[in-house]
Amino acid sequence: MLGRLFGASRYVWNWALARRSQAYQTDKIKLNWVSLSREFTALKAAPGTAWLGELPREPFSQVLRDQERAFGNFFAGRARYPRFRRRGSRVRVRFTLDQRREQxxxxxxxxxxxxxxxxxxxxxxxxxxxxxxxRLRSVTLSRDGAGRYFAAITADGVELTEPPAARTHAVGIDVGLRTLVVMHDGEQARAIPAPKALSGKLARLRRYQRHQSRQWAAQMRAQGLDPAKPVPKGVRLGMSRRRLRTRARIARLHAGVADLRGDALQRASTGVVREAEVIALESLRVKALARSMGRRGFRRSVADASLGALRRQILYKGAWAGRQVVAVDPFYPSSKTCSNCAAVNTALKLEKHWVCLTCGAQHDRDVNAAKNLRAEGLRMLADLSPATAERAGSDAREVACAAEAAERATVHPLQRRPTMNREPAQRSAQAARPARTETRQALSQTARRRVRAGL
Ligand SMILES: [Zn+2]
Incomplete structure (x- = not known):
């Protein structure tokens, strides 16, 4: 029944999206969810789509409302144009819980x-x-690519737990692949390593991917096609039982890798937020993200994707705990600057250790960067006093954003901070999606680079 419901909710999303686009293109009218619900009622009565009437209707009105919100975000410039949902993508259905009786x-x-x-x-x-x-408000049921089912329950009226006291005043954090996070508190560095179990999973994944391509080629030959050429348009490849099994294995591994990675990031961000009152970190490198996936770009792009996820988590968890999160200017050379004498080593490439040519200080790349980020973050905070607030530009917004979020958290004291480091089901849709694509990108090129990237 759940399987049918997931399929149907995808169908309704795509139907409503097509109706909206069509109505706008032909008649220049914007359909809203009220008129769409009316059309949906007619759709359920239509002979070809009567099967929709056999399913509970609650999730479908949620789908229409969700799409309304997605369009709202698009028109406000906050999001991209809503897209069609493909078969096999993560699906979810939401039920509002009745407040009058206990469900x-x-x-x-x-x-x-x-x-x-x-x-x-x-x-x-x-x-x-x-x-x-x-008070339990709604239940969202979902199924991921590996066929696992999750339920996320929203509630209000839950006591807010007291945020833990910070251990120190300020830390700078550097995000990487070898070590997930290197923090510096001004006196000493602490590292949070990347999960070890990942490399085993990645090796297994590569093996299954080899199976998959072999089975795919065999299927091509069985249908009289040339495996070296792409599948001609309109031809459907048969699915053997072995291919199905391999596909399921790959999906499970992808899910496992995403879990490991997501869990490690959650733990790291919680650890960072517990650590200090002021947290300074690198801004997201938009340029590096836009760069094509060359051999060189690989490591950086994975690090950037992790940095993006970690940054989001640190921002919201920081806001819960009332911390100040400072994003340092993306053009600040945190790795290349000597934390001892401030000379910039322009010749520095990807070396783990280096010696400053000006003062002779020996540096660990990540520790040095964390140290610099801390100093730069504190300097920016000092500069952000009202008199000089204009020149800080986008970074000022970053700080303000965290502060504003903190304020919102105190306005609604009934929202409890969710417990961290739990099942992946608690991750929100927005948080889960980038993590997925990031893993895919990472996995497509993993094994060759595994050793070098230190995964
Ligand atoms: Zn130096």
């Missing part, structure tokens, strides 16, 4: 299970990873 059996603390009663689906059993507190 969720929360289970006592000793139990690991909860039950939710959903219209049309009956009683769904959930493994609990959180205590279910407060």
């Amino acid at each position: 969720v059996a929360r289970g006592v603390d000793a139990e690991r299970w909860a039950y939710v009663q959903l219209p049309g689906l009956g009683r769904v059993k959930l493994r609990r990873t959180e205590a279910l507190e407060g």
Whole structure:
């Protein structure tokens, strides 16, 4: 039933999107969700699509509302034009929970299970990873590429937990691949290593990908096609049982790699936020992200993607804990500047260790960068006093953004900070998506570079 529901919600999303585009192109009218719901009712009565009527209707009105919001974001310039959902992409359906009667059996603390009663689906059993507190508002069920099912429950009226006290005043953090995070607190450095289990998974992934291409070529030959050429248009390749199995294995591994990576990033960002009152980090390098995926670009682009995810997490977790997060100017040469004498070593490439030609100081690349970022972040904060606030530009916005978020967090004290480091199901859609593409990019070229990249 859930499988049908996921498929149907994708169908309804794509149908509504097509209707909107069509109405705009032919009649220059913008359809809203009210008129779309009306059309949807007619669609359910139509002979070809009557199967929609057999499913619970709640998720479909949510889909239409979600799309309305997506268009709102697009028109406000906050997001791209909503896209069609492909088969095999992550799907989710949301149910609003009735406030008048209890739909969720929360289970006592000793139990690991909860039950939710959903219209049309009956009683769904959930493994609990959180205590279910407060007024439960909605349940979102989803299935990822590896066929795992998740439920995310929103609630309000949950007590806010006290943020932990910071250990030190300020840290600079450098994000990389060899070590996920290197922090410097002004006196000493601390490193958070990248997960070790990743390399084993990546090796296995490469093996399965070899199987896949062999099985794909075999299928081509079986259908009288040349495996060296692309599949001609209109031809559908058959799916053997072996190919299906390989595909499932690859999907599971992708999911496992994404989990490991996501979990490591969550732990790292939590660790960083616990550490200090002021957190200085590099700005996202927009240029580096736009750069093509050359051999050189690979390491940097993966690091940038991780940096992006970590940055987002540090920003919001920092806001919860009332920290100041400073993004240092992307053009500040944090790696190439000597933290001892401030000379810039323009000849520095990717060396792990280097010696300053001006003062002779010996540097670990990442520790030096973290040290510099800390100093630069503190300098920027001092500069951000009202008198000189104009010149800081985009960085000032960054600080303001964190501060504003912190304010919002205090305005609604009933929202509890979600527990960190839990199941991937708790990650929001926006957070999960970039992480996925990033892993894909990383995986397509992994093994050859694995050793060099230190994964
Ligand atoms: Zn120096």
